[in-house]
Amino acid sequence: MVVIGEAMLDSYLYGSADRLCREAPVPIVALHGRQDVPGGAANAAENARALGATVEFLSVVGTDTEGDILLRALEEAGVDTSGVVRAPLRETLVKQRVMAASQILLRLDRGTESGVTGADEAELIVRLRAAFRRADAVIVSDYGYGILTPRLIAALAEEQARAPRVLVADAKELGRYREVGVTAAKPNYGEALRLLHDHALHSAEERLAQAAGWEEAVLERTGARIVAVTLDVEGALVFERGQPAYRTFTQPHSNANATGAGDTFVSALALALAAGADTPAAADLASAAATVVVHRGGTTVCPAAELHDFLTAENKVLDTGALLTRAAALREQGRRLVFTNGCFDLLHRGHITYLNQAKALGDVLVVGLNDDASVRRLKGTSRPINPTEDRAQVLAALSCVDLIVPFTEDTPARLIEALRPDVYVKGGDYTRETLPEAPLVESLGGEVRLLPYLDDRSTTGIIERVRRAYPQTGT
Numbered sequence: 323m324v325v326i327g328e329a330m331l332d333s334y335l336y337g338s339a340d341r342l343c344r345e346a347p348v349p350i351v352a353l354h355g356r357q358d359v360p361g362g363a364a365n366a367a368e369n370a371r372a373l374g375a376t377v378e379f380l381s382v383v384g385t386d387t388e389g390d391i392l393l394r395a396l397e398e399a400g401v402d403t404s405g406v407v408r409a410p411l412r413e414t415l416v417k418q419r420v421m422a423a424s425q426i427l428l429r430l431d432r433g434t435e436s437g438v439t440g441a442d443e444a445e446l447i448v449r450l451r452a453a454f455r456r457a458d459a460v461i462v463s464d465y466g467y468g469i470l471t472p473r474l475i476a477a478l479a480e481e482q483a484r485a486p487r488v489l490v491a492d493a494k495e496l497g498r499y500r501e502v503g504v505t506a507a508k509p510n511y512g513e514a515l516r517l518l519h520d521h522a523l524h525s526a527e528e529r530l531a532q533a534a535g536w537e538e539a540v541l542e543r544t545g546a547r548i549v550a551v552t553l554d555v556e557g558a559l560v561f562e563r564g565q566p567a568y569r570t571f572t573q574p575h576s577n578a579n580a581t582g583a584g585d586t587f588v589s590a591l592a593l594a595l596a597a598g599a600d601t602p603a604a605a606d607l608a609s610a611a612a613t614v615v616v617h618r619g620g621t622t623v624c625p626a627a628e629l630h631d632f633l634t635a636e637n638k639v640l641d642t643g644a645l646l647t648r649a650a651a652l653r654e655q656g657r658r659l660v661f662t663n664g665c666f667d668l669l670h671r672g673h674i675t676y677l678n679q680a681k682a683l684g685d686v687l688v689v690g691l692n693d694d695a696s697v698r699r700l701k702g703t704s705r706p707i708n709p710t711e712d713r714a715q716v717l718a719a720l721s722c723v724d725l726i727v728p729f730t731e732d733t734p735a736r737l738i739e740a741l742r743p744d745v746y747v748k749g750g751d752y753t754r755e756t757l758p759e760a761p762l763v764e765s766l767g768g769e770v771r772l773l774p775y776l777d778d779r780s781t782t783g784i785i786e787r788v789r790r791a792y793p794q795t796g797t
């Protein structure tokens with residue numbers, strides 16, 4: 323992985339503030355600690371390393387002490403910094419935060435006016451071209467401080483046209499990368515507004531609806547194959563040419579001191595795409611990694627082991643008793659429960675789109691999963707291909723699925739009666755009249771919603787394609 327962009331040093335000054343200053347009504351901070359960590363593009367590089375990538379970092383950094391501290395921290399984290407140009411005329415970017423307990427009181431920025439000389443630019447381009455050719459994936463992290471010059475972006479475009487890589491752009495002004503042929507672009511809400519000349523809306527619902535309408539425009543203005551608009555606590559909306567939009571969901575955390583979740587998101591997204599994950603899976607991994615760093619606080623990374631623990635410890639698979647206890651607690655918090663059921667054998671894109679849409683109809687998506695005996699009765703003895711436990715774990719990896727409950731009957735009627743969902747969702751060919759569970763759901767005060775399946779996507783279709791591809795293996 324090559325990460326190129328604007329490195330900064332995030333410097334945290336920790337203290338406590340118990341009284342106000344006599345000269346002016348401002349807090350007096352008694353300092354008792356300091357921590358310096360790589361920020362900006364350097365944070366993206368450190369995140370990619372922590373997730374397991376071999377990382378070459380390219381940037382322009384001053385020859386000052388802050389530059390030394392920054393590069394030493396990166397090297398200690400295992401990032402290769404030999405591609406960083408040290409520029410005597412440049413002041414290293416520093417973002418110093420004065421903290422009282424976990425509250426940021428003030429941020430002081432330095433080095434924001436430092437330019438890049440023609441010689442530094444030329445040297446960085448030479449290093450970029452060489453590194454690009456060695457890389458599987460490239461991240462561009464452009465905060466608008468002048469390192470990513472038009473000439474450098476043109477060189478990037480040439481390299482990408484010559485031998486395309488998984489190239490992810492995280493930039494304040496994404497329009498600058500339109501001709502580069504990036505694989506994925508990651509604007510946050512503010513960056514997307516700037517790109518599209520749209521105006522900010524206030525409630526989360528309004529923002530989501532607004533962002534859902536951006537699909538065509540963001541893909542067009544960034545020239546990217548995939549655009550992930552990150553929406554802070556609301557997760558992300560992911561658009562891809564020719565595919566249905568996909569939303570990721572986070573576990574909300576009110577960590578005012580969290581910063582750099584976007585860098586983590588980009589690193590995990592780039593790595594997952596480079597490793598061959600499809601877009602929804604890559605976006606879910608990115609979202610999970612970002613959630614981990616938000617919960618940790620400060621400018622930090624998500625180590626691969628922590629991502630793994632986060633994904634497996636979520637314990638989404640429950641038996642009926644445990645589900646009902648959890649559902650009662652969620653109801654008390656005023657959460658709206660959405661329920662659907664199915665076999666979800668050989669999970670495919672149709673399933674993923676459907677589950678994503680189902681989640682959007684409420685707060686908590688519960689999936690009733692037909693167990694192996696019930697799948698056999700419904701679909702024949704050759705099914706399921708994957709056993710209950712595996713099917714449950716695959717579903718559990720989706721951020722839109724909150725809880726999974728295996729059930730053994732032919733229909734979920736008993737489960738619906740016990741759970742009393744606010745919304746019951748079913749897909750495929752049903753109508754309200756032909757759906758056997760509809761009267762039951764409505765008699766319990768719930769609402770029935772039917773969602774279309776994507777055409778040409780089915781587990782049976784996959785099995786038939788495999789059969790045709792390998793006829794010699796018989797039935």
Ligand SMILES: Nc1ncnc2c1ncn2[C@@H]1O[C@H](COP(=O)(O)OP(=O)(O)OP(=O)(O)O)[C@@H](O)[C@H]1O
Nearest residue numbers: 510552553554555557572574575582583584585612
């Ligand atoms: N408060 C939060 N609780 C849970 N998850 C969050 C929260 N804030 C952000 N995230 C996660 O981090 C991802 C990226 O966040 P965000 O939209 O804030 O990016 P960003 O503005 O580029 O971040 P930064 O500038 O801090 O790097 C979100 O899509 C979401 O998955």
Ligand SMILES: O=P(O)(O)OC[C@@H](O)[C@H]1O[C@@H](O)[C@@H](O)[C@@H](O)[C@@H]1O
Nearest residue numbers: 332361362365417465581582585621
């Ligand atoms: O250039 P502006 O946006 O003013 O400063 C960047 C900061 O807001 C922070 O950005 C985050 O993404 C992180 O990269 C973090 O390290 C960095 O300090």
